[in-house]
Amino acid sequence: MSINQVADFLLSRDNFEILTHAYPDGDTLGSGYGLCLALQQLGKNARVITTNLPKDFVFLTEGVKEQSFEAQTIVSVDVADEKLLGSNFEKYHGKIELCVDHHRINRVEADIKLVEPEAAANCEILYRLFGVMNVEITRQIANCLYTGVSTDTGCFKYGNTTSTTMRIAADLLDTGIDAALINKVMFDTKTKLKIRLEQEIYGTIDYFANDRGAIIAVTREMQKRLGVGDDELEGLASIPRQIEGVLIGITMREKEDGVFKVSVRTDRSVNAAEYCAMFGGGGHAEAAGCTVKGTLDEAKAQLKKAAEGVL
Amino acid sequence: MSINQVADFLLSRDNFEILTHAYPDGDTLGSGYGLCLALQQLGKNARVITTNLPKDFVFLTEGVKEQSFEAQTIVSVDVADEKLLGSNFEKYHGKIELCVDHHRINRVEADIKLVEPEAAANCEILYRLFGVMNVEITRQIANCLYTGVSTDTGCFKYGNTTSTTMRIAADLLDTGIDAALINKVMFDTKTKLKIRLEQEIYGTIDYFANDRGAIIAVTREMQKRLGVGDDELEGLASIPRQIEGVLIGITMREKEDGVFKVSVRTDRSVNAAEYCAMFGGGGHAEAAGCTVKGTLDEAKAQLKKAAEGVL
Numbered sequence A, B: 001m002s003i004n005q006v007a008d009f010l011l012s013r014d015n016f017e018i019l020t021h022a023y024p025d026g027d028t029l030g031s032g033y034g035l036c037l038a039l040q041q042l043g044k045n046a047r048v049i050t051t052n053l054p055k056d057f058v059f060l061t062e063g064v065k066e067q068s069f070e071a072q073t074i075v076s077v078d079v080a081d082e083k084l085l086g087s088n089f090e091k092y093h094g095k096i097e098l099c100v101d102h103h104r105i106n107r108v109e110a111d112i113k114l115v116e117p118e119a120a121a122n123c124e125i126l127y128r129l130f131g132v133m134n135v136e137i138t139r140q141i142a143n144c145l146y147t148g149v150s151t152d153t154g155c156f157k158y159g160n161t162t163s164t165t166m167r168i169a170a171d172l173l174d175t176g177i178d179a180a181l182i183n184k185v186m187f188d189t190k191t192k193l194k195i196r197l198e199q200e201i202y203g204t205i206d207y208f209a210n211d212r213g214a215i216i217a218v219t220r221e222m223q224k225r226l227g228v229g230d231d232e233l234e235g236l237a238s239i240p241r242q243i244e245g246v247l248i249g250i251t252m253r254e255k256e257d258g259v260f261k262v263s264v265r266t267d268r269s270v271n272a273a274e275y276c277a278m279f280g281g282g283g284h285a286e287a288a289g290c291t292v293k294g295t296l297d298e299a300k301a302q303l304k305k306a307a308e309g310v311l
Helices: A003-012 A026-041 A055-061 A082-092 A122-132 A139-152 A163-173 A179-187 A192-202 A220-226 A238-242 A272-277 A296-310 B003-012 B026-041 B055-061 B082-092 B122-132 B139-152 B163-173 B179-187 B192-202 B220-226 B238-242 B272-277 B296-310
Strands: A016-019 A046-049 A073-077 A098-101 A112-115 A206-208 A213-218 A248-256 A259-266 A287-293 B016-019 B046-049 B073-077 B098-101 B112-115 B206-208 B213-218 B248-256 B259-266 B287-293
Touching (some): A026 A073, A026 A122, A098 A122, A139 A179, A163 A179, A238 A259, A259 A272, A259 A296, A287 A296, B016 B026, B026 B055, B026 B122, B073 B082, B098 B122, B122 B139, B122 B163, B139 B179, B213 B238
Parallel strands (some): A016 A046, A016 A073, A098 A112, B073 B098
Antiparallel strands (some): A259 A287
């Protein structure tokens, strides 16, 4: 569906519920609240449906009016698969009319789909859509869209960042938003507990294959001992891969006794998706995941052996 | 001097030596090698003069021709004060004809000065200058300018980033440079030793004033024991300030027995420059420095007491 047709669809409808994915991040929430603000600006009723709203993202709801209405139009943003609606799956699956997304593989069954995998962030698509719909990009809308674009590109650091991404961010900065504050909250803030956890993890980095591989592991015992919640585990996967010379960085996280969730980050010379496929997992060329069973030592030994094979 | 006049000056001259500041960073080196490539593209002789070239920046020299000539025109880039030429001060002070810089206070005595403090990076000024001079922005020149813009803005994260910064970066991306690789080297690579040092430092964070202040210290004993060179100490100052709730983050580094170099990073609610002025130092509102004498405990006590006064 073309962006103009999607704009026409939105302009012709009312009473929107906008669905975000579970474990919501900056891009799904920025998309959701940005679209909500845009629709309300056009005189329509709209609300965002999310499983939860982490406190760092509460500022995105600024200016959103609480409206009482019966939902008529269901839109999903940044949702690649209805299963990712989490606790909202039961209520909404099969009811999405419009799906706006940027994931390469999108499995949402919707009447109207606007899926653009070349967009670094879903918020980029919404920015262009708002242009077609003549939405005024207020500072509040810009806060939402900037947050999505910035978080999905690691603050314009990753390879998905294009010149279009940068120009959209430039337009958003021109509204006068405090991007530095947003970025500080998103990228430069750690809790005391997170610092404590990183200290512990740094002490247990397991280098192998002449330091071309590195594994870190977070056990349930460690989490319990340090009092670390799941929130603090965000972003750990980037630690082993950041180390100079490491081509494959593996992060193990004990889910329940004998089950480890594994995140793999690789240099371009090693395919992370192919590596994870050996364990029944998958993902992207430089970032993938899988699940491994066994004790910590057994699971680690399996992961190392396979890694030595691909290095 | 207007940018057109500076362009005319460069076009009318030849045999350039381009001076960078000591402890060279991405912006001074990106400016230096970018300008050198541009001048060589225009058929002129040029070379970069730097105190040293850290290995991460060697890629900036790609495509630079080694030319043999007698220097006639001395240009400084990103140099706020001739003293900052370091070991090149003796040879070059008083000889700079053109100074291109973006520091708010520039003390270089040069015939021609192009100083634009609103530019986030000196490389921004050069990008616009190259436009006036009809320099073709090759991929090699774009590598240089992007490195300067990216490093001086913390990858577009800090408050100095403007929409102009973003649009210039967009134009540079359009040349096809591998910005993700540059950013990985600049921002996402740590040595094993650095990890080891951070682990040690995390264990010694000293919180005070109800966790609104945090101090870390690197002693000579610690450096010696871990085998950590001065290179590994880069970027440590951001650690204490990153902790949630910390308004003043203080990093102490023992230079010689009884002398500590202190870096201070603050929230907007606390003025770092005013704080450091109490110890005879200075700097910016959110990043400043000073020197404190005494044993570690004495110096720390002084710094804490003063911090408690301003919190």
